[in-house]
Amino acid sequence: MTVRATHELHRRRLGRNAGIGLALALFALLVFGLTIVKLARGGMIEGFDHSLRPGLAERAEPGG
Amino acid sequence: MSEAGTSEIAPAPAAEPGLGDYVLLLKPRVMSLVVFTAAVGLFVAPGHLHPLEAVAAILFIALGAGAAGALNMWWDADIDALMRRTRLRPVPAGRVAPGEALAVGLGLAGLAVMMLGLAANWVAAGLLAFTIFFYAVVYTMWLKRSTPQNIVIGGAAGAFPPVIGWAAATGTMPLEAWAMFALVFLWTPPQCWALALFTRSDYADARVPMLTVTHGRRAARAHVLAYTIVLALVSLAIAALPIGGPVYLAAALILNARFLRGAWRVWRRDEAAAEADRHAAERGFFRLSLLYLFLHFGAILAQRLAGPLVAGSWG
CATH class of the missing domain: 1.10.357.140 (UbiA prenyltransferase)
Incomplete structure (x- = not known):
């Protein structure tokens, strides 16, 4: 029977990988939260909306 | 294997x-x-x-x-x-x-x-x-x-x-933001020179031209006092800006009095006295400097929070 004791090296790697994984998960969560905040405000949407929106077209008509 | x-x-x-x-x-x-x-x-x-x-x-x-x-x-x-x-x-x-x-x-x-x-x-x-x-x-x-x-x-x-x-x-970056910049900018040299005074030969060993190495420890002590005086003047002037007010001024007066006293103690000592108590004054000044900056920014924050009750920039 093989003794499969976890080596200190692997414990250190596990800790490092878990920490980086947690940091990435928190980062993804933060980006998601920021996206919701920005979308809720709506400021960035019109600037990057490539489709013709009837609301905008109607507003543009009176001035030519 | x-x-x-x-x-x-x-x-x-x-x-x-x-x-x-x-x-x-x-x-x-x-x-x-x-x-x-x-x-x-x-x-x-x-x-x-x-x-x-x-x-x-x-x-x-x-x-x-x-x-x-x-x-x-x-x-x-x-x-x-x-x-x-x-x-x-x-x-x-x-x-x-x-x-x-x-x-x-x-x-x-x-x-x-x-x-x-x-x-x-x-x-x-x-x-x-x-x-x-x-x-x-x-x-x-x-x-x-x-x-x-x-x-x-x-x-x-x-x-x-x-x-x-x-x-x-x-x-934007108005005057108030640059006033906070000035506070940290003028605080940094005396803090670092105090550290250089009690870390002794570290900078000389590494050939880093700190003031203590190039101009001597006496000059570094004089610079600590000079920068602390200028820092105190800037700190008190901030009280007149929109981010200042009575809460900030009260804190700044106390903090600067203590910081100036610490700088004075560092300045008037000679190396024999510093060696005798293992640079207690320099170490104390360094510790105080950390508290000084933290409490200064804490006072700016407190002034903002107290704004409606205690008029910021004197109403």
Whole structure:
């Protein structure tokens, strides 16, 4: 029977990988939260909306 | 023979870094100061950031500061190895490879600037990019090893965070933001010179031209007092700005009286007296300097919170 004791090296790697994984998960969560905040405000949407929106077209008509 | 997970594996190499080594690479103590001053700059500014945007902005400013710290450790590994205070840092101790420190620094710098631009605005992001460049290139690569004014000019890098915080909230950089910059900028030299006075031969061993090495310890003591006097004047002048007021002035008066007293004690001592009590006055002044800056920014914050009750800038 093989003794499969976890080596200190692997414990250190596990800790490092878990920490980086947690940091990435928190980062993804933060980006998601920021996206919701920005979308809720709506400021960035019109600037990057490539489709013709009837609301905008109607507003543009009176001035030519 | 050396299958992963078995007890037959050879001892871990000293170079295998743990998560803590990467955290140390980002200079967490410096980061705590950056977070606090940037948060105060952001909070007292008349901006309208969503709380999540504000948290993200502070986080990315801190990350930018950490990136600058990693770049500093990459470049300075040779002299860090010679100084007792720094020789256990991850790169000189051999736990993180220099190239890895460089990659972490560059990667996090790019990420922090990009994300601050997206979370807040590009004025703040541009200023963060400039701050990282200033600390990593102007201070670390150029000034630190070439002039005794290294810490005076290089101190600007540590003074930018409250301006970045303000810019993140408003997209502008008015006089009040630069007043907070001046506070940190003038605070840095006496703090660093006090440290140089009691770390003794560290800077000389590493051939870093600190004032204590190039002009002698007497000159460094005189500079500590001179900068503290100018700092006190600037600190009191801030009371007249819109971010100041009676709450701030009361705190500034007490803090500056204590700081000036500490600087006076450092100035009037000779080396024999300093050696006799193992630099107690210099160590005390250094500790006080940390409290001084923290409480100063705390007072600016308190003034803002007390604004409706105790008129900011005297109503």
